[in-house]
């Protein structure tokens with residue numbers, strides 16, 4: 681077997697592995713509650729035929745073409761040129777995987793449903809509607825993305841209004857930051873929704889043990905924004 685053939689066979693094995701295992705969970709200790717939480721990690725490599733070569737969804741004419749390879753870390757890389765089609769969202773996913781693999785993942789979602797966030801590049805304000813982890817947990821690379829609605833804060837009253845006709849945007853964690861204090865928000869908005877992560881009891885769940893974990897983990901640094909920003913192609917989802 682030549683090196684090229686061997687590489688092709690490895691690629692096929694990995695691809696089938698990801699298709700078969702689908703999305704896997706990742707565990708960590710939540711720094712706010714001290715509890716172990718589990719969230720599923722959504723991979724875009726899905727079983728199927730036709731359409732986009734990763735997710736197999738129908739193409740809309742904006743797709744690119746290229747050849748998918750897996751590197752030594754088992755992460756997908758796209759070599760542009762002749763090859764099968766890949767949709768915009770999968771292309772962005774591959775780029776984010778590459779970015780987080782190089783720069784260290786911001787694995788813990790920093791924002792929750794109802795949080796107001798600032799998009800660093802544009803100074804636009806968004807409300808987080810939903811969050812999910814994306815990536816490949818078996819390769820140890822994952823990152824939070826948020827489904828957001830763009831909003832505006834009315835000066836004076838602090839009232840929040842939807843902007844952009846209520847369009848929804850999917851934005852990765854590294855693009856967002858907490859809303860700075862200079863934005864005046866009406867106080868009713870400061871009420872947070874409950875913590876939605878599902879807790880997993882791995883240690884028997886006595887109150888003493890949980891406090892021990894809590895004390896330990898609260899000294900951990902909070903996730904930081906990356907030093908430089910990646911070049912991203914951000915698609916928008918949904919519509920009016």
Ligand SMILES: [Zn+2]
Pocket residue numbers: 724732733734735736737766767768769770771
């Ligand atoms: Zn796709």
